[in-house]
Amino acid sequence: MDIKIKEKAQKWLDSNIDEESRKAINSMLQSDKEDELVDAFYKDLEFGTGGLRGVMGVGSNRINKYTVGMATQGLANYLLQTYPNEPISVAIAHDSRNNSRYFAEVTADVFSANGIKVYFFDDLRPTPELSFAIRTLGCQSGVVLTASHNPKEYNGYKAYWNDGGQLIAPHDKNVIQEVGKIEGINAVKFDKDESKIQVIGKDIDDQYLEMLKGLSLSPEAIARQKDLKIVFTPIHGTAIKLVPPALEKLGFTNVHIVEEQAKPDGNFPTVVYPNPEESEALDIALKQAQEIDADILMGTDPDADRVGIAVKNPQGDFQLLNGNQTGSMLIHYLLKMWKEKNKLNGTQFVAKTIVTTDLIENIAQHFNVKCYDTLTGFKFIAALIREKEGAEEFIGGGEESYGYLFGDKVRDKDAVASCVMIAEMAAYVKDQGMSLFDFLQDTYLQFGLYREQLHSLTKKGKSGLEEIQKMMRELRSNPPQSIGGEKVVKIIDYQEGKEKDMLSGDVKPIEFPESNVLQFFTEGGSKISARPSGTEPKIKFYFSIKGELSTKEEYDQKVKQLDDKITAIIQEMGI
Numbered sequence: 001m002d003i004k005i006k007e008k009a010q011k012w013l014d015s016n017i018d019e020e021s022r023k024a025i026n027s028m029l030q031s032d033k034e035d036e037l038v039d040a041f042y043k044d045l046e047f048g049t050g051g052l053r054g055v056m057g058v059g060s061n062r063i064n065k066y067t068v069g070m071a072t073q074g075l076a077n078y079l080l081q082t083y084p085n086e087p088i089s090v091a092i093a094h095d096s097r098n099n100s101r102y103f104a105e106v107t108a109d110v111f112s113a114n115g116i117k118v119y120f121f122d123d124l125r126p127t128p129e130l131s132f133a134i135r136t137l138g139c140q141s142g143v144v145l146t147a148s149h150n151p152k153e154y155n156g157y158k159a160y161w162n163d164g165g166q167l168i169a170p171h172d173k174n175v176i177q178e179v180g181k182i183e184g185i186n187a188v189k190f191d192k193d194e195s196k197i198q199v200i201g202k203d204i205d206d207q208y209l210e211m212l213k214g215l216s217l218s219p220e221a222i223a224r225q226k227d228l229k230i231v232f233t234p235i236h237g238t239a240i241k242l243v244p245p246a247l248e249k250l251g252f253t254n255v256h257i258v259e260e261q262a263k264p265d266g267n268f269p270t271v272v273y274p275n276p277e278e279s280e281a282l283d284i285a286l287k288q289a290q291e292i293d294a295d296i297l298m299g300t301d302p303d304a305d306r307v308g309i310a311v312k313n314p315q316g317d318f319q320l321l322n323g324n325q326t327g328s329m330l331i332h333y334l335l336k337m338w339k340e341k342n343k344l345n346g347t348q349f350v351a352k353t354i355v356t357t358d359l360i361e362n363i364a365q366h367f368n369v370k371c372y373d374t375l376t377g378f379k380f381i382a383a384l385i386r387e388k389e390g391a392e393e394f395i396g397g398g399e400e401s402y403g404y405l406f407g408d409k410v411r412d413k414d415a416v417a418s419c420v421m422i423a424e425m426a427a428y429v430k431d432q433g434m435s436l437f438d439f440l441q442d443t444y445l446q447f448g449l450y451r452e453q454l455h456s457l458t459k460k461g462k463s464g465l466e467e468i469q470k471m472m473r474e475l476r477s478n479p480p481q482s483i484g485g486e487k488v489v490k491i492i493d494y495q496e497g498k499e500k501d502m503l504s505g506d507v508k509p510i511e512f513p514e515s516n517v518l519q520f521f522t523e524g525g526s527k528i529s530a531r532p533s534g535t536e537p538k539i540k541f542y543f544s545i546k547g548e549l550s551t552k553e554e555y556d557q558k559v560k561q562l563d564d565k566i567t568a569i570i571q572e573m574g575i
Contacts, residue, residue, distance in 0.1 A: 276308025
């Protein structure tokens with residue numbers, strides 16, 4: 001074992017930690033739990049695309065009071081340096097996960113002990129409301145304690161800047177540097193100053209709900225279709241706080257909440273993963289939707305920044321849609337309505353991430369609206385909105401991982417707003433005599449048929465990290481010349497910052513921040529992306545295959561052809 005791992009464990013033992021943590025570390029040191037000790041201490045948790053996230057437990061590579069405390073102390077130090085001689089305030093929220101409230105209290109304690117004013121939510125709240133609160137209250141920063149859609153063993157810490165967006169360069173790296181400067185656990189100020197902590201709640205809720213109502217584009221359709229039959233599940237998470245009142249505020253009167261999953265519970269007892277991307281997480285809701293013949297089913301993750309939906313197909317069966325399909329329909333609906341209301345004047349834009357379907361770009365081009373690509377992670381879309389503020393107007397955007405945003409009052413993906421907009425879209429198309437499935441097919445007919453699939457490989461621990469790094473090195477040094485029988489015509493390497501034309505051999509720089517992502521483009525319009533996750537021990541492969549659709553009648557056949565093609569490519573690549 002690396003001696004540095006034992007030294008780090010000993011340093012923790014020599015610090016002012018609680019007795020339970022002390023016993024756990026001694027147990028790992030004195031027994032045959034070498035793998036457990038290595039995983040707990042081989043590295044320090046770092047901010048990725050979603051902040052600080054990891055398995056709860058003892059150690060520098062775990063989420064616990066001390067890693068949360070050190071992260072907060074580092075952020076506090078950075079804030080004090082950035083805003084010298086100025087009043088500083090932060091907002092803090094948490095989700096329904098085990099220990100989230102406790103970690104939120106630790107975070108509040110450390111900020112207050114450093115003389116920073118804390119606005120502390122009285123109970124669990126959706127992540128997007130934390131972003132809204134930062135902007136509404138004029139805070140310099142904020143934190144939400146959540147691990148989003150990860151399994152119950154995880155928790156996390158998302159840090160935000162004064163625009164309500166998650167930390168990006170240079171702030172993220174600077175905070176990490178400040179955390180690294182902390183000499184140890186004893187350097188963290190854990191003794192809270194009660195006078196610096198102000199509880200917030202209903203007032204922010206009311207302002208947030210009023211903002212959501214202002215996003216509505218089809219109030220007349222909602223009025224006519226107010227009895228739209230909606231099934232909603234928060235999957236034991238925070239969305240129960242705001243989605244039902246938000247739908248009611250817009251005028252929907254026929255909302256059915258999945259009672260088995262309505263109560264916030266960090267053990268997520270009815271699901272394996274509290275992730276609406278997983279069909280299993282929506283099984284109970286699907287059964288209820290089928291029983292009552294619902295118009296739309298919606299399910300959100302624990303911190304309410306992602307939403308999955310199911311709609312009825314022509315056979316009357318409920319079909320889950322993926323994030324690319326839902327995102328494409330939302331952009332189509334938004335731009336259609338903005339055009340009908342004569343709100344498009346050439347200064348608007350939509351945004352998506354580089355691994356999200358190019359169908360969104362096709363839709364935007366049709367409406368003469370700019371479509372910008374960003375790196376994966378919604379913080380980059382937030383940064384784009386900030387960059388364009390005052391010059392261009394953000395309509396909406398999203399990413400394939402079930403996260404969407406509308407308007408600029410929130411600067412993170414917002415499942416509460418998404419539920420509102422999806423329900424409105426369903427009401428609008430029903431008012432036109434269509435279903436959402438009809439609208440999806442119309443989108444494909446008009447702008448091109450795309451099929452996407454995410455294939456993830458989980459590689460846990462230190463050895464898994466090394467294996468993922470090796471896979472990326474091999475893809476760079478020996479890239480595929482053809483994929484799925486189609487010649488690779490272009491490769492973009494976001495880590496090296498270059499785009500290579502495989503036909504001419506020309507190489508040109510790209511204007512993106514450095515990121516460990518590779519993309520391969522084929523002559524037939526397919527796009528395959530490889531990217532190690534920033535929040536989970538995974539390497540992710542994103543497949544996007546383009547086809548053509550001439551009639552609705554051939555939809556199933558064309559979809560199967562494209563799905564079979566993706567399956568063949570996965571086998572061909574040996575992943």
